[in-house]
Amino acid sequence: MTAGVAETPGIEARGLVKTLGGKRVVDGVDLVCHAGEVVGLLGPNGAGKTTTLRLCHGFLRPDAGTVRIAGYDLATSGDDARRALGVCTQDDTFDGDLTVRGNLAQTARYFRPAIPAVSEHIDRLLEQFGLDEFADRRPETLSGGYRRRLMIARAVVHQPKVVFLDEPTTGLDPQARVGVWELVARLRSEGLAVVLTTHYMDEAERLSDRLVVMQWGRIRATGTTRDLLGDVVGEHVVVVPSGNPGADRVEAWVRARGGRPSLVLSDWHLALDAAGLAAFVVAFPDLRYEVRPPTLDDLFLSLAGEERLQ
Amino acid sequence: MNRPFRSAVEWQSRAILGRHLRVHLKNWHTAMLPPVCEPLVLLLAFGVGLGRQMTALQWEGRSLDYLAYLGPGILAYTAFMTSFFQSLFSAFMRMRYQKAWEGQLTTQVRLEHVVWGEALWAASMATAYSVAVCLVLSGFGLAGLLQLHWEWLPVVVPMLFLAALAFSSVGLLFTAVLPSIDHMGLPFFLVIMPVGFASSTYFPLPDVPWVAALAQVNPLHHLAEGLRWLLLAGKPTWHLAWAMGLCGLLLFALLPLDLRLLRRRVFGDV
Known part of the structure; x- marks a missing residue:
C-alpha cells in the first residue's frame, strides 16, 4: 500500500x-x-x-x-x-x-x-x-x-x-x-x-x-x-438536592447568570465553568451540594434542555 | 438499454436469484408438491370429472373435449398465478416482515437488483411450475386422454417465462403499494382471481361485445388462446404475438414504476 x-x-x-x-x-x-x-x-x-x-x-x-x-x-x-x-x-x-x-x-x-x-x-x-x-x-x-x-x-x-x-x-x-x-x-x-x-x-x-x-x-x-464536555457542558457539574434548605434560590441564581439548570429526579444539575463555580461557592456558603466532573449524560441532558427551549 | 433494465443482467440480480433458488432447493421435497399436485387435481376434477358430464365444447368452430380445452388453459393460468404468488405474497413477506431486503441492500446489491431478482425469480418459478404442468399433461397423453403438439414446447417455455416476468411486474406494483399483509386479499380476489379465470383459461368467453373488447387488451387471454392453437392444432397464431407484445408493454411500463414506488417505500425517499 x-x-x-x-x-x-x-x-x-x-x-x-x-x-x-x-x-x-x-x-x-x-x-x-x-x-x-x-x-x-x-x-x-x-x-x-x-x-x-x-x-x-x-x-x-x-x-x-x-x-x-x-x-x-x-x-x-x-x-x-x-x-x-x-x-x-x-x-x-x-x-x-x-x-x-x-x-x-x-x-x-x-x-x-x-x-x-x-x-x-x-x-x-x-x-x-x-x-x-x-x-x-x-x-x-x-x-x-x-x-x-x-x-x-x-x-x-x-x-x-x-x-x-x-x-x-x-x-x-x-x-x-x-x-x-x-x-x-x-x-x-x-x-x-x-x-x-x-x-x-x-x-x-x-x-x-x-x-x-x-x-x-x-x-x-x-x-x-x-x-x-468542556465545550458544551462546562468544566464542573454542581448537584444540589432540591429539598436542601436554600436550594430554592439556586434556580433563580443560575437563570440570572443566563444559565439553564436541569432538574433530574429531585436534584438540580448546574453546569459551570471555573469562574461560575467560584461565584456559586461565594453565593451559597451554607448550601450542601456536590461538585463532580461532567459526563456525557450531562451533555445529553444539556442538549435535550436546549431542544425543549426551541 | 436504460438503467432499470440494464440492472436485470448485472451480477447482483443473479446473486439475488441464486439466493431464492438456494432457499427453495433446501425445501425441494415440500416445494415439489404444489406444482405437480395442483394441476393434477384441477385436471382430474374439472377436465375429467366435470368434462365427462359435458357434451363436446365448441371452440373456434371445432368440437373439443373439455379436458383438451382446459389443458393449455391451465398452462397459461399456472404461469399467471405462480408469478403473482411469488411477486406479491413471497416478495412482500421478504420486504416487510423478514427485512431480508434491507439486509441485502447493505451490500453491493442495489434496490433495482433486489426488485429484478424478485421478478426473475417469480418468472423462473412460474416457468418451472408450467413445466410441471406439461409433465402432468403428458401423463394424460400417455393415458390416451389428451393429444398435444409437444414439438412446440421449445417455443412455449420461453413465452411462458416472458409472460410470467410481465405478470410479476404487476405483482410487484401491489407489493409496492399495499399497506399490510391484511390488504393482500384486495388485489387477489378483486383483480388476480377474476382475471385468472375470465381469460379463456377455464371456459370460452361469452360472445358479448364489451367482453370481447376487454379480452383484446388482456395478455392472459391471448396467451391461453395462443397456446391452445399451438398445442391442440399445431398452429402459431397472432394471439401469441399479441400476448408477447402486451407482456412487453406491461414490463416496460410497470417495472420502472415499481422501482420508483419501492424506493419510496423501502428508503422513505424518492
Missing part, C-alpha cells in the same frame, strides 16, 4: 444535506473516520444520526454533499465504495430462511471481487465472534446478544475497510454489551474505520477515540470526550 492510499480516510463525508418530508433532517454534516479509529456519533433522538449513516451507506441520496468511502465517491463509484463498506443496521435484517453460516456465506456472495477461500474465512469469523456452536441454527433462535454478533459478523464478512454500527448494543443485557464492545475493539485493532451511533454514554466514552455530537441535524460539537 502506498503512503497516499494509507492516508485516505476510511470515510469522508462533506457538507451532507437531506430534507425528508419537508424537514431538513441533516443540515451540512461533515464526518471523517480514519483506519483504526472509532468515531462515536451521538445525539438525542431525532438529531439526524441514523439519517446521516443512511446517507453515508447509500440508503438515502443526499440533496447536497459528498460521501467518499476508502477514497471512492459513493455517487460516482458506488460499487467500489460499497465493496469497502460494511453496515450493521439498527434492526436485525438477517435472512430468516438461512442458517447463521448460510447468512454469512450468502452475504459474501453479494460482494465482488469475492474474498478468497471464503469457506475457511467464514469458519474463522464464526469462531472469532463466538458463533461456531450456533453455525447451523436459524438466526431467530439466537439470543439478542448473539443476533447482534451475527449482524456485526455479517457486516465484516467481505473484509471491508469501514464499518457502520447503528446502535449495536441497544436492548442488550450488560454481559452481551461487553461482548459487543470487545468485538468493536477488535475491529479497531484490525485497522477498520468504525463509526458507531449509541445512546449509552459509558459506551461512547469507552469505545470512541473521537465523538461527534449531533443536534437538529447539525454537528453540535466534535472532539475527544474531555474536550467536548
Whole structure:
C-alpha cells in the first residue's frame, strides 16, 4: 500500500444535506473516520444520526454533499465504495430462511471481487465472534446478544475497510454489551474505520477515540470526550438536592447568570465553568451540594434542555 | 438499454436469484408438491370429472373435449398465478416482515437488483411450475386422454417465462403499494382471481361485445388462446404475438414504476 492510499480516510463525508418530508433532517454534516479509529456519533433522538449513516451507506441520496468511502465517491463509484463498506443496521435484517453460516456465506456472495477461500474465512469469523456452536441454527433462535454478533459478523464478512454500527448494543443485557464492545475493539485493532451511533454514554466514552455530537441535524460539537464536555457542558457539574434548605434560590441564581439548570429526579444539575463555580461557592456558603466532573449524560441532558427551549 | 433494465443482467440480480433458488432447493421435497399436485387435481376434477358430464365444447368452430380445452388453459393460468404468488405474497413477506431486503441492500446489491431478482425469480418459478404442468399433461397423453403438439414446447417455455416476468411486474406494483399483509386479499380476489379465470383459461368467453373488447387488451387471454392453437392444432397464431407484445408493454411500463414506488417505500425517499 502506498503512503497516499494509507492516508485516505476510511470515510469522508462533506457538507451532507437531506430534507425528508419537508424537514431538513441533516443540515451540512461533515464526518471523517480514519483506519483504526472509532468515531462515536451521538445525539438525542431525532438529531439526524441514523439519517446521516443512511446517507453515508447509500440508503438515502443526499440533496447536497459528498460521501467518499476508502477514497471512492459513493455517487460516482458506488460499487467500489460499497465493496469497502460494511453496515450493521439498527434492526436485525438477517435472512430468516438461512442458517447463521448460510447468512454469512450468502452475504459474501453479494460482494465482488469475492474474498478468497471464503469457506475457511467464514469458519474463522464464526469462531472469532463466538458463533461456531450456533453455525447451523436459524438466526431467530439466537439470543439478542448473539443476533447482534451475527449482524456485526455479517457486516465484516467481505473484509471491508469501514464499518457502520447503528446502535449495536441497544436492548442488550450488560454481559452481551461487553461482548459487543470487545468485538468493536477488535475491529479497531484490525485497522477498520468504525463509526458507531449509541445512546449509552459509558459506551461512547469507552469505545470512541473521537465523538461527534449531533443536534437538529447539525454537528453540535466534535472532539475527544474531555474536550467536548468542556465545550458544551462546562468544566464542573454542581448537584444540589432540591429539598436542601436554600436550594430554592439556586434556580433563580443560575437563570440570572443566563444559565439553564436541569432538574433530574429531585436534584438540580448546574453546569459551570471555573469562574461560575467560584461565584456559586461565594453565593451559597451554607448550601450542601456536590461538585463532580461532567459526563456525557450531562451533555445529553444539556442538549435535550436546549431542544425543549426551541 | 436504460438503467432499470440494464440492472436485470448485472451480477447482483443473479446473486439475488441464486439466493431464492438456494432457499427453495433446501425445501425441494415440500416445494415439489404444489406444482405437480395442483394441476393434477384441477385436471382430474374439472377436465375429467366435470368434462365427462359435458357434451363436446365448441371452440373456434371445432368440437373439443373439455379436458383438451382446459389443458393449455391451465398452462397459461399456472404461469399467471405462480408469478403473482411469488411477486406479491413471497416478495412482500421478504420486504416487510423478514427485512431480508434491507439486509441485502447493505451490500453491493442495489434496490433495482433486489426488485429484478424478485421478478426473475417469480418468472423462473412460474416457468418451472408450467413445466410441471406439461409433465402432468403428458401423463394424460400417455393415458390416451389428451393429444398435444409437444414439438412446440421449445417455443412455449420461453413465452411462458416472458409472460410470467410481465405478470410479476404487476405483482410487484401491489407489493409496492399495499399497506399490510391484511390488504393482500384486495388485489387477489378483486383483480388476480377474476382475471385468472375470465381469460379463456377455464371456459370460452361469452360472445358479448364489451367482453370481447376487454379480452383484446388482456395478455392472459391471448396467451391461453395462443397456446391452445399451438398445442391442440399445431398452429402459431397472432394471439401469441399479441400476448408477447402486451407482456412487453406491461414490463416496460410497470417495472420502472415499481422501482420508483419501492424506493419510496423501502428508503422513505424518492
